[in-house]
Amino acid sequence: MDQHDITINYSFDLANGTKKRFLIRLDPATSLMRPSSNSKAEWTKLATHQCTCCRLDRERIGHCPVAINIADLVTAFRDILSHESCTVSCITTERTTIKETIVQDGLSSIMGIIMATSGCPTLDILRPMARFHLPFATVDESMFRIVSVYLLRQYFIETDGGKPDYHLDRIKQYWRQIEQVNEGMLNRIRYAAELDADKNAIVILNCLAQILPMEIDENLNSLRPFFFRQETPLDP
Structure with a gap:
């Protein structure tokens, strides 16, 4: 397996000619390597709107790692409307x-990739x-990937001597x-x-987080057809 650093380049070319570039x-180990120039704005402090499930100690950790790492994005898009047209490119090694x-x-x-790798x-x-x-x-792609990765995690938990959750009993609690x-x-x-681009990006991520538990309650029926072909019954 490749043990080198992973780079992901995102480019936003807006219809008005504005260009924004971000290197991740x-x-x-798939953890974000933080640039030394990260913002330490007031809203990034851990005590500011600290998440109700947060397990970090505000006495020991002054700033929320997620907020610190999305701060440049928030600043870059703070005066841009969410529905503005743009061309977005994502460049990886592959x-x-x-x-x-x-x-x-x-x-x-x-935002999804930065938040997931920030150390929260x-x-x-x-x-x-x-x-x-x-x-x-x-x-559909997100559901397929999330559940597949979760089940693979359970396999590794079992091989390490832990108790796996192959029946997805605990996944709703995580979500x-x-x-x-x-x-x-x-x-x-x-x-x-000031405007809504950053806020709506989080709303989109949260909609997905809300959909997954509902899909689990429905036994992931939306994904079932990808595995089992529905045969057309033969005429009598």
Whole structure:
């Protein structure tokens, strides 16, 4: 397996000619390598709208790791509307993905990977997906990846002598906490951004977090057809 740092380049080319570039660097363990110039704005302090599920100690950790790492994005898009047209490209070592879209969709894609790799204990369950980042993932693609990665995690838990959760009994609890983190980030951004692009990017991520528990309650029936073909009954 490749043990080198992982780089992901995101580019936003807005219809008005504005260009914004962001470089994400992950170490071989898929943790975000933070630039030394990260903002320490008031809204990034851990005590500011601290998430209800937060396990970090505000006496020991002064700033929320997620807020610190999305601060440059929030600043860059604070005066941009969510529905503005743009071309977003995501360049990795393996491939380049380009999409004509709107700002909020591109932002939710890059925010998702930064939040998952920032060192938040609650979001760490999403970190393995960052190595195989899929930009602009649809709801079905996201559900498929999330559940597949979760079940693979259970396999490794079992091989390490732990108790696996192959029946997805605990996954809803994890996602309720992820919802709480998204809501906490949304509350922070409300005080940092003037317009709605950053806020709507978080809303998109939170919608996915809300959909997953409902899908689990429905036994993941939306994914079942990908595995079992519905045969057309023969005429008598």
